[in-house]
Amino acid sequence: MRNEGTSTNRLQLERLSRTVAHALRHAPSQYELEVDEEGWVPVGQLLEALKRRRRAWRRLTLADLETMIARSPKRRFEIAGDRIRALYGHSLPALLLKHSSQPPELLYHGTAPETLEDIRREGLQPMGRHHVHLSTSVRAAQEVGKRKSPQPIVLVVHAGQAHRDGVPFYEGNEEVWLADEVPAEYLAEE
Numbered sequence: 001m002r003n004e005g006t007s008t009n010r011l012q013l014e015r016l017s018r019t020v021a022h023a024l025r026h027a028p029s030q031y032e033l034e035v036d037e038e039g040w041v042p043v044g045q046l047l048e049a050l051k052r053r054r055r056a057w058r059r060l061t062l063a064d065l066e067t068m069i070a071r072s073p074k075r076r077f078e079i080a081g082d083r084i085r086a087l088y089g090h091s092l093p094a095l096l097l098k099h100s101s102q103p104p105e106l107l108y109h110g111t112a113p114e115t116l117e118d119i120r121r122e123g124l125q126p127m128g129r130h131h132v133h134l135s136t137s138v139r140a141a142q143e144v145g146k147r148k149s150p151q152p153i154v155l156v157v158h159a160g161q162a163h164r165d166g167v168p169f170y171e172g173n174e175e176v177w178l179a180d181e182v183p184a185e186y187l188a189e190e
Helices: 007-026 043-053 062-071 113-122 138-145 159-164
Strands: 077-080 083-086 107-111 132-135 153-157 169-171 176-179 187-189
Touching: 007 043, 007 062, 007 077, 007 083, 043 062, 043 083, 062 077, 107 113, 107 138, 113 153, 132 138, 138 153, 159 169, 159 176
Parallel strands: none
Antiparallel strands: 077 083, 107 132, 107 153, 132 176, 153 187, 169 176
C-alpha cells in the first residue's frame, strides 16, 4: 500500500479493514484461517489469505495491517506478536470467548425513541447480535444511535452497580463495552 496520504490509500485501508473484519469476525473458514478459542489467528496465515483474495494485496505486509489498525478511528483489531484478532462484532459464537471485566461506573447506549418502551420493559437485549454494545461516552452513543434514528435517545447504563450485582461486562476496546444483556433497573435516560 503506497501513497500514504492520499484518499486512494484511505479507501484501500477501508477496504482492507472491511475484508479483515469479514475474515476474523464472520467467515474465517472461507479464508482458511485457524482461529483459536480466543479469536486469535496467525498473522502470516491472514496475510496469505488476503494475498490470494486480491491481486492488489500481493505485497501486503504486517506493517500494512499495523497501519490499518493505527489509522482506524475505531479500534476493532489487535496484534500481539505473530497473532491478530478482532476485538468485537463477531457473528460466530465460538469466536466470542471473553472474560468479564470491571466496567466504568457509567456507560451509554444510543437507540431510537420507538424502542424505549420495550427497553423499559425488557432492558437492553442483543437483538440478533451476540452482545449489547455500549459506549464509554455520550457522544459515541449518539453517533451509534444516529444509525437507528435521526433523533436518538441516549440511555445511561449504571454499569458499575450492575457489575457489582452480578451482570457481566466485557471490554471491546477503549470506547466499546459489551454485555449479554442489561436489566432495565440499571438504565436511565440521559
